[in-house]
Amino acid sequence: MRLLIVTLACALLAACGTTRVPASSSPSVSPSASSALSPSPSPSLSPSPSVKLPDGFVALSDVDSSILEDVRYATPHNFVGRVVNGYERPRCLLTRVAAEALHRVQQSAQARGYSLKVYDCYRPQRAVDDFVRWADNPDQAMKAEFYPQVDKSQLFPDGYIGGPTAHSRGSTLDLTLVALPAAAQRAYRPGEPLVSCTSPAGQRFPDDTLDMGTGFDCFDPLAHTAAGGIDQRQRANRDLLVGLMADGGFTNYPKEWWHYTLDHEPFPDTYFDFPVA
Numbered sequence: 001m002r003l004l005i006v007t008l009a010c011a012l013l014a015a016c017g018t019t020r021v022p023a024s025s026s027p028s029v030s031p032s033a034s035s036a037l038s039p040s041p042s043p044s045l046s047p048s049p050s051v052k053l054p055d056g057f058v059a060l061s062d063v064d065s066s067i068l069e070d071v072r073y074a075t076p077h078n079f080v081g082r083v084v085n086g087y088e089r090p091r092c093l094l095t096r097v098a099a100e101a102l103h104r105v106q107q108s109a110q111a112r113g114y115s116l117k118v119y120d121c122y123r124p125q126r127a128v129d130d131f132v133r134w135a136d137n138p139d140q141a142m143k144a145e146f147y148p149q150v151d152k153s154q155l156f157p158d159g160y161i162g163g164p165t166a167h168s169r170g171s172t173l174d175l176t177l178v179a180l181p182a183a184a185q186r187a188y189r190p191g192e193p194l195v196s197c198t199s200p201a202g203q204r205f206p207d208d209t210l211d212m213g214t215g216f217d218c219f220d221p222l223a224h225t226a227a228g229g230i231d232q233r234q235r236a237n238r239d240l241l242v243g244l245m246a247d248g249g250f251t252n253y254p255k256e257w258w259h260y261t262l263d264h265e266p267f268p269d270t271y272f273d274f275p276v277a
C-alpha cells in the first residue's frame with residue numbers, strides 16, 4: 001500500500017524523484033513567469049503562440065511539430081475527469097533546452113520507426129493546487145481506470161500533498177512511443193465505461209501507443225518501470241523508451257514508466273505558475 005501511496009502522491013505533486021518539501025512551503029516563481037501571462041487564449045493551437053512565454057520556454061510544436069501530443073490534463077480523460085486548472089490549451093510547453101533535447105530523441109525514435117507522444121509537459125503550480133483540492137473531495141469518478149485497486153481516501157495521507165512537482169520546472173515530461181505510421185485513435189467520450197489501466201492493451205482505453213503494460217497515469221505498482229508482471233514485449237517497449245530518453249539526456253522516474261526529467265535542466269530550483277495557454 002505504501003508504494004501505491006507514494007506513486008500517486010508523486011503523480012499528483014510529485015516529488016517524482018526530487019526532494020519532497022513540506023506542504024506549507026511556497027514554490028518559488030520567477031518574476032519573468034508571473035509577468036508573462038496573457039488571459040486570452042488563441043484560436044489557433046499551433047504553431048505560433050499568441051501568449052508570451054517566460055524566457056527560456058517554448059512550445060514543443062515550434063521546435064518539433066512531428067512529436068505527437070495528447071495533453072491529458074487539458075481534457076476530461078485524466079484521473080480527475082475534467083480539465084485541470086491552468087491548462088487553457090492542449091499543448092506541450094517546455095524549456096527550450098528540454099525541447100531541443102527531445103527533438104534529438106525524436107530523430108532517434110523516427111529512425112527506428114517510432115514517434116514520441118507526450119501526455120504532459122510543463123505543469124503550472126496552480127494545476128498541482130487543483131489536484132490537492134480534488135484530493136480533499138469525495139469524487140472518485142475516474143477510479144475505475146486510473147486507481148482501480150486503491151481507495152482514494154487511502155491515497156492522500158497528510159504529508160504527501162503540497163510539494164511542488166518537477167513538471168513545474170519545465171524540463172520534466174510524461175511520454176510514450178507510437179509505432180509509425182500512427183494508427184487512428186478515437187476520442188475519449190466523457191462518461192464512457194472505464195476500464196482499468198492495468199487491463200490488457202486490447203481491453204483498456206484504445207490508445208495508439210506501444211503497449212507499455214499499463215495506461216498513462218496508472219496508479220499501480222505495475223506502472224513502476226522495472227515492475228515484474230509485464231510480458232517480454234511490454235518490457236522491451238519500456239526499455240526502448242528508457243534507452244532513447246537516456247541517450248537524449250533524460251532520466252526516468254522509476255515508479256512511473258512515462259515520467260522523465262532532463263538531467264541538466266536550466267531551472268532546477270524554480271517552480272513556475274504561468275498557465276498552459
Ligand SMILES: [Zn+2]
Pocket residue numbers: 011016120167173174258259260
Ligand atoms: Zn510526470
